[in-house]
Amino acid sequence: MGMLNDRQRDRRSMLLVCAVVAPIVALGYNFGSGYAVIIVLTVLLSWFQSSSGSLADAFAIEIANKEGFSFGSVRLWGALSFSLGTFVTGFAYEKFGYDKSMYAYFALSVFVVVTMLLFPKMKPGGHKFSLFHQTKRVLLHRRFMLFVGISFLLTFASAVNFYFLPIYFKEMAFDKSWIGTAYTIAALIEVPMFWLSARLNRRIGRTYMLAVSALAFALKCLVLAFSHHVYIVLAVQLLDGISYAFFAGAAVETVDALSDEAAKATFQTVYAAVTSGLGGIIGTAAGGVIVDLLGAATLYLFLFVLCLLSAVGFVAARGEFRSPGSPHSGVPL
Numbered sequence: 001m002g003m004l005n006d007r008q009r010d011r012r013s014m015l016l017v018c019a020v021v022a023p024i025v026a027l028g029y030n031f032g033s034g035y036a037v038i039i040v041l042t043v044l045l046s047w048f049q050s051s052s053g054s055l056a057d058a059f060a061i062e063i064a065n066k067e068g069f070s071f072g073s074v075r076l077w078g079a080l081s082f083s084l085g086t087f088v089t090g091f092a093y094e095k096f097g098y099d100k101s102m103y104a105y106f107a108l109s110v111f112v113v114v115t116m117l118l119f120p121k122m123k124p125g126g127h128k129f130s131l132f133h134q135t136k137r138v139l140l141h142r143r144f145m146l147f148v149g150i151s152f153l154l155t156f157a158s159a160v161n162f163y164f165l166p167i168y169f170k171e172m173a174f175d176k177s178w179i180g181t182a183y184t185i186a187a188l189i190e191v192p193m194f195w196l197s198a199r200l201n202r203r204i205g206r207t208y209m210l211a212v213s214a215l216a217f218a219l220k221c222l223v224l225a226f227s228h229h230v231y232i233v234l235a236v237q238l239l240d241g242i243s244y245a246f247f248a249g250a251a252v253e254t255v256d257a258l259s260d261e262a263a264k265a266t267f268q269t270v271y272a273a274v275t276s277g278l279g280g281i282i283g284t285a286a287g288g289v290i291v292d293l294l295g296a297a298t299l300y301l302f303l304f305v306l307c308l309l310s311a312v313g314f315v316a317a318r319g320e321f322r323s324p325g326s327p328h329s330g331v332p333l
Contacts, residue, residue, distance in 0.1 A: 001051035002058075002269030010121045011059055011265070016113060018052035023109035026102045054272040057252045058265040063119075065256075070201065075249050076194030083187040138270050143320045144258045150313035151251060151275050154214050157221065157303040157310075158244070159280035160287040168296040174230045182237045189241030197246050206250040206257075207318040211311045213246035218307035225301040251275075254321055 005014035025044045032041055061071045092101065138144065166179050201209055220239035227233055252268065259267035290299045314321075 001047075002054065002266040003263075005055055005058075005265040005269075011062065012116055012119060012121065014265070015052060015055040015059060016116055018048040018055065019109055019113045019116060022048040022052065023102075023106040026105050030099050030102050050272075050277070051269060054269040055265055057272075058256070058268040061252055061256045062264060070198040071249050071253055071256075073195065073198045075252075076191055076198070076245075079187070079190035079194050079245065083184070083191060138263070138266060141258065141267075144255070144267065144271075146317055147254060147258060147321055148271060148274050150310055150317065151210075151271070152279050153306045153310035153313070154217065154247065155275040155279040156283045157217060157306045159276070159283040160299065160303055161217075161221070161240070163280075163284050164287050164291060164296060164299060167291060168224060168300070169230075169233075171291075171296040172228060172230070172233075174233070178230055178234065182234055185234060185237040186240035186244070189238050190245045193242050193245030194249060197249050200246075201250060201253070205318075206254050207314055207321050209246050209250040210254070211314040213243045213250070214307045214311035214314060216246070217243040218304050218311065221300045221304040221307060225297050225304060258321070 001014055001018070005011065022045060025041055025048065028041045029038070032038065057071075060074050064071050064074060089101065092104070165182060166176070169176055169179050169182075197209060216239045220236045220243070223236045224233060227236075251271070255267050255271045256264060287299055290302060
């Protein structure tokens with residue numbers, strides 16, 4: 001989807017496709033039946049819904065660069081929306097049922113599409129390359145792949161934490177009603193932290209922001225590995241929100257700096273596919289094995305080590321990410 005987007009005359013094109021197709025596919029859940037149908041709907045919905053996040057990031061950061069504001073100052077509104085959305089939908093599910101949520105998603109998507117049509121057309125710069133050459137430019141981009149590898153350690157840990165936190169609560173014999181509170185605490189702190197990260201990025205630089213993000217998450221994992229008090233666990237959820245806010249804005253801006261003008265969306269979508277997508281798949285599979293064999297507390301000790309390695313990697317390789325320089329030197333075109 002990223003490569004297709006970079007080949008369009010208008011950077012809005014594929015994002016508009018996602019905004020139109022995803023809610024239509026979602027309505028299929030209300031009318032389809034049978035396991036095979038659900039699988040097909042889920043694959044299609046994930047395809048267009050997952051792609052839209054990275055495409056939107058690429059689009060937003062390009063507008064931000066041209067208009068002179070930071071990506072983080074825009075991204076904080078996404079964090080605020082997520083916090084409010086998760087709070088409201090809980091009550092909506094209870095009152096109206098899950099099936100009505102698809103109609104609400106469709107209605108909100110109409111508003112999104114209309115709003116996007118009001119944005120100015122954004123033409124990609126640089127030369128157009130074949131899909132094969134676009135792929136090769138990404139895979140042979142040494143500094144970008146190094147950044148993906150270091151980021152993968154942190155996103156792997158983040159994905160495992162997201163899915164296995166409820167199991168951790170169960171193993172620690174905590175009141176499971178606190179699980180929702182834990183996620184809410186992390187989501188709410190993201191809003192002011194995105195605002196703060198936009199300012200810190202300019203003061204200390206993106207690479208150190210990424211390292212601080214990894215250290216914050218490492219500390220949270222270390223506490224969960226040894227703590228047996230629910231209130232301490234809830235308190236360190238603040239580190240979860242701080243880590244995500246610091247990481248999300250700095251990572252997207254770093255990928256944008258490392259990519260070239262003709263492949264902005266391609267680099268963003270590849271980065272998201274490997275770190276969040278592949279990291280989530282491998283993380284959840286490996287996390288289940290570790291929990292079964294060694295327990296949830298040991299799992300968080302393992303995640304602590306990964307985050308620590310990620311922090312060290314960001315600092316050690318800071319010279320590679322500090323300046324875009326000539327990212328594709330030596331890459332055959």
